[in-house]
Amino acid sequence: MRQWRFEVFNKAGTTDVHGNGVLEDIKELGINSVEAVQSAKVFLIEAGFDKDFAQRVANELLADPVCEEYYIGRSKAPAGLAKATLIEVHLKSGVTDPVAQSVTTAILDMGVEVDNVRTARKYVLLGQIKQNQIEAISKKILANDCIEQVIVGDAAEPPSPHLKPYELNIVHWPIRDLDDDSLVALSKGKDLFLNLVEMKTIQKYYQDLGREPIDLELETLAQTWSEHCVHKTLKSSVDMTVNGENVHFDNLLKETVFGATKELDKSWCISVFDDNAGVIEFDEESAVCFKVETHNHPSALDPYGGAATGIGGVIRDPMGTGMGARPIANTDIFCFGRVDMKNDELPKGVLHPRRIMKGVVSGVRDYGNRMGIPTVNGALYFDDRYLANPLVYCGNIGIMDKDKCFKHPQTGNLIIVVGGRTGRDGIHGATFSSGEMTHEHDTIFSHAVQIGNPITEKKMLDVILQAREQGLYEAITDCGAGGLSSAVGEMGAELGAEVDMEDIPLKYAGLNYTEIWISEAQERMVISVKPENLEAITKIFDSENVESTVIGKFTGDKKLKLRYSGQLVGELDMDFLHHGVPKYSRKAVWITPKLSEPNIHTKDNYNEDLLKILSAPNVASKEWVIRQYDHEVQGGSVIKPLAGIENDGPGDAAVIRPKYNSNKGIAISCGLNPCYGDIDPYWMALAGIDEAIRNIICVGGRFDRIAILDNFCWGDCTKPETLGPLVRAAQACYDGAIAYSAPFISGKDSLNNEFKCEDGSRISIPSTLLISAISIVDDVTKCVTMDAKKAGNFIFIVGLTKNELGGSHYYKVNDQLGANVPTVDLQKGPKISERISQAIEKELIASCHDCSEGGLAVALAEMAFAGGLGIEADLKALPRSPDCNNTAAQLFSESNSRYVIEVEPGRFGDFAKLMLNLPFGQIGKVTEDANLIIKDQNGKTVIDADINELKKTWQKTFNW
């Protein structure tokens, strides 16, 4: 067997897009000695074919005859080694290589079976480059240490793909006689992330059993009991002190977020907080489900892979909800550090925010687009405290028939794993994500990074939906955090299960039984199948080349039994596994911070502030990100993320129409305001709920069908002063859900988003609550967008503008925080939203825009430039609270529950009648000339700007 090496370069005269991108990144790194970068694809193929066939492979398959050329063997450096540096990036042994799999199949189509294929990337850097620069370029741009190996020069050989097979060796971790210190040391030493109370609970279990645990058993308990999987903190009892007064919760989640849902008891909620996603009614026949997850820690280490598997993982949640839903939309919300930060400001072990952002966006793009699911809604938020802990929220919505919303695994059912194979990737993901990050995490936890292959997932989805339609399985769930351990453990929780682990198909040899059991390798689902359906279901999977394997069965003895080569390697009582985790009581404290309002002088003109806010990263156009996502695949697009005459205005929410034969749609939005949390997380949470709901209402979503989701990302909640803000936010979730009659249907938390720097100092993220919202649109042809439509139309604002600049962007661009955080009037807020929703239903509204970040001035500017029209507004007619006298507050206050609305003159009467008794005012009109003019209460012009200038400023921040 010979190894053939193929190198494929761009032909001279064609554009080397990848090489140019790398050169750009090198310049951004501040290295100017590199003159040019050439990139090449490298294929290493072990096969018995001859040189003629090798040339055919190169000509017909590997190289494009028009724009590429190839070398068989190693190409020489074009300018000689004195002036050129060769760098090759290979995948580490065992890392999934999808291209290699495709090439193997393609050569088989050409009639030859090959032994092994590996791919790599080669870079030729021209210029006099210093050794330390080569290292920086390799580490920061070309390769990710977690999954890739860099070879400089042309001498060294790439890592061998051949691994030794595993020989069974059952390992016990004795704990029965350990003292407290040793228990803690064991947990720490094995990365179990179990605390002393948990370790003692487990110790007692084994003392009662009269034996020592096998390593696999402790690993399984650690996965199942991880914060990531059981949400210990949110379910714990909490004693909280609020400014000296005591409040007690028996179970925080049940009494706040979940409590509201229970109290609201909506008939259209089909399944909430129970399955992999929350399920609500769509129409007579169908239901939709929604889940939002975070993938923060993996994205910090490997932004591309972490984000890709984040979206890949959350797509499997609806696929694993009930009997399996068909995914119809993705959402993504990211929080990063400042992207213009200098390299020397970065703590050790932290990637640059710009690299994280580019990697995360590409990861979501490549996975979401390849799955053929439109990414329709999202947000970006920047704050330096996300530097070491970027937040990557990914959401997915699925649709299924109403009679397929529940699963029923039964004793005697076979356990089948479908889709991808199990590898060493993603080991300890669940426990890793539950702990804090340190500067050493990039080396220690590299194995926690998962590698995604969207095409494997797409193939699996295609066949699972066919099997579902034929009723060939009884239950389905995804392999997410905790891998098979969680999937089989949860599905068999009430039954008991036994699994033969050597039957589980592996990506490569050498995995021990524990690695197999807890691997978080992607693209796998577990289904429960009656033995009589095995043949039929296997036939479906085989017909589209999807691997499926029987790995065990559900037994009925309420035990989890794991075998390898017939030998027992683990046995746990399901009851202990799922209900043995000790209940926690935690302490929380909240002391209202002593903040004050800054003294900002009244100005004659606010153009400059408006421009500064428009170009602030949190407000600026996200078109660079949005266009990289396919937001129209599946053909259901109604309201796109970009709106207006040039298709570039900031839409409030997305609307999709999931069924071709119906005009019913769903509206999807989000709300996120970490800034306000620095003043009071209670109002931050309510602002998030109000904003998500406003966005839904703006496009025409039904007010009485709004369901919301919570995603808490917090710092270390064992600290009372960190848990306090979380409790405040949870209380607001209850109040907001009840006031808006909008139940929470699903949620997830990611705690411990802290980073321990080399010098021992800590960076904690700001308290961050993401609210996602979904509602039904009865008739999508009545939907509304935010762009100004026609000169002569009236502009209204509905909702009260208050003196609430605290945490606003106006203060932010003036380096202030303030104290007057925007509040929510829980009586009036819902009334306003309901009334606007009715106005859209009656088709009285030409355009409608959420008044949020940057306040009224920004909302008007966005409506104007999205519509390519001017707006003249007068603050005299602004409905405001008595203390809102300052022009800056009137322009930029971010008071909640406000909508800016455009109405045709002919609809004025009906619209005004409908708004009766609400705070609303006609503040201006749409004009033909392309200017935004705003006059203060005395009629003096305080903003006068060309809309094209405003738009250009808003667009330039991320014009990458």
Add this chain to the structure above:
Amino acid sequence: MDQVKAVVLRAAGINCDMETENALRLAGAQAQRLHINRLVENKNLLDGFHILVIPGGFSYGDDVAAGKILANQIKHHLYESIRKFIDDGKLVLGICNGFQVLVKAGLLPGNGSGNSQKDVTITNNDSGKFEDRWVYLQPQTGRCVFINKDQRIYLPIAHGEGKVVTDSVESLRQLQDGGFVAFKYVDKDGNEGPFPVNPNGSVCSIAGLTDTTGRVMGLMPHPERFVYHTQHPHWTRLPNAGQGDPDVSGTIFNNAVNYMKQNF
């Protein structure tokens, strides 16, 4: 003929099959999605259809290059069947990834053009990234049965590898002079221009190609994504907001089905 039957090809990573099937149905065809394995197993299966559409997606992950692996599979297993399908007077449409597949399998510009996959290809966008945006398309040839020569249309693109290139000026001239260019990217007034008018840097703004018969067409934009008025990016601004607008939506599919009804 009365009932036009259309088949939409499925394969690993193809993901625009459902909306393409729906677009064909709206145009009056009886449409069905079929996995490539079924066609490879039974080469006669294609005989029962009149229109073959290779839809968009990322067939086999676009590994090696966009459409390359599926093109290779077609070349080795289905080339003759598809060739016969075309020779029988039937229609083949490749959208986005399907266009890339047709070009890389040598079916476009196709036999007799003087061009083969050795002189025309589709490669990375000049921008280096995937982009979803709407573009105007100006038809260039009267030969292609899918298009109305004088009707400019507006459709979304969504791709990272859509730049049409030729190996030489000579090949490009053959494409243009021979009427192989189906569509060019233009602005709303019909003029060619730089990015974003030409969203990927295609030579001579080429957005789609046809063959000598005019019965095979491939294009990067997605006609199946504009078959309802509410899919238009600023439908809420249009005077007949929410109402159907048959002038612009669904043209390509309507033409295909009508052609088969009248000519087969």
